[in-house]
Amino acid sequence: MPVDVILLVLFGALLHATWNAIVKAGSDKSLDAALISAGGAVSALPFLAFLPLPQTAAWPFIGASAVLQFAYFQLVAAAYRTGDIGLVYPLMRGCAPLLIAATSGVILHESLSAGALAGIMTISAGVLTLALEARAGSGRAVIFSLANACVIASYTYVDGIGARLSGNAVSYTLWMSLLPPVLLFAWATFRRGAFAVTKHIRHNWWRGLIGGAGSIASYGLALWAMTKAPVATVAALRETAILFALVISVTVFKEKASIWRYAAGVVIAIGGLVLKLA
Incomplete structure (x- = not known):
C-alpha cells in the first residue's frame, strides 16, 4: 500500500476516534449520534455543486448504505x-475487519497477499485484546457491539463497491451522507417528540x-x-483508530489504562507496519 494512502487512512482513523468520543461524552447518545450524522450532511452540501454526480450504477448502493x-x-x-x-469501540472496530478478510475473496474476488493477511490478523488481535482487557460493560454492550461489527462489515462492502x-x-x-440523518431524525421525532x-x-448543534x-x-x-x-486492507488499517481512542480515553476521559491496553496498542502498531511492508 502506498505511503500517502496509509497516512491519509491513519488521519481518518484519528477523526473517527474523535467523533466517537463526542458521542460517548454526550448526555443523549442517540440524539448526539443523529446530530453527528446531520453535521456530516451539512458539511457535504457546499461541495456537491463542484463534483460530478455518481454514475447511475452507484445509486442503489447509496440507498442501501443509508439504511x-x-x-x-x-x-x-x-x-x-x-x-x-x-469495551465497545474495540469490539465494534476489531471484529469488522476479521469479517471482511474472511469473506472478501468470495464477495469481491480480491486476493490478499500473505503479508496483508498477517497485518489484518495482527491488528484484529490487538483490538480484540483491548476489548477482552476491558472489564466495564454489560452483556448487552457486547451484543450491540458485535451486531454493529456486522453492520460495519456490510456497509464497508456496499460503499467499497459503490465508490468504485x-x-x-x-x-x-457526500451524496451517501445526505439520507441517514433524515432517517435518524424522523425516527427520533417519532419516538421522542419534536419538542x-x-x-x-x-x-x-455545535457537537454535530x-x-x-x-x-x-x-x-x-x-x-x-x-x-x-x-478493501480488506484499508478496513483493517482504519482500525488503528483504537490507538487514538486509547489516548483520548486517558487524556480526556481520565480513564485508567492497564499495561495490557498499551501492549495491545503496540500490537496494533506492528500490524500497521506489516500492512505497509506487504
Whole structure:
C-alpha cells in the first residue's frame, strides 16, 4: 500500500476516534449520534455543486448504505449507553475487519497477499485484546457491539463497491451522507417528540457540526483509499483508530489504562507496519 494512502487512512482513523468520543461524552447518545450524522450532511452540501454526480450504477448502493448507516448510528448509541468505550469501540472496530478478510475473496474476488493477511490478523488481535482487557460493560454492550461489527462489515462492502462504480469516491461519499440523518431524525421525532429533539439540537448543534465534519472526512478518506488498495486492507488499517481512542480515553476521559491496553496498542502498531511492508 502506498505511503500517502496509509497516512491519509491513519488521519481518518484519528477523526473517527474523535467523533466517537463526542458521542460517548454526550448526555443523549442517540440524539448526539443523529446530530453527528446531520453535521456530516451539512458539511457535504457546499461541495456537491463542484463534483460530478455518481454514475447511475452507484445509486442503489447509496440507498442501501443509508439504511445501513441508520442501523450503525443507532447501534453506536445503544452500545455507548450500556458499555465502556474501552469495551465497545474495540469490539465494534476489531471484529469488522476479521469479517471482511474472511469473506472478501468470495464477495469481491480480491486476493490478499500473505503479508496483508498477517497485518489484518495482527491488528484484529490487538483490538480484540483491548476489548477482552476491558472489564466495564454489560452483556448487552457486547451484543450491540458485535451486531454493529456486522453492520460495519456490510456497509464497508456496499460503499467499497459503490465508490468504485460511482466514478468519484468523494462525490459518492457526500451524496451517501445526505439520507441517514433524515432517517435518524424522523425516527427520533417519532419516538421522542419534536419538542425534545428541537431542544437538544438548539443546545448541542455545535457537537454535530464538529463531529459530523470529522465523520464524513474520515469515511471519505477510507472510501478513496479503497479505490487505491484492497478493501480488506484499508478496513483493517482504519482500525488503528483504537490507538487514538486509547489516548483520548486517558487524556480526556481520565480513564485508567492497564499495561495490557498499551501492549495491545503496540500490537496494533506492528500490524500497521506489516500492512505497509506487504
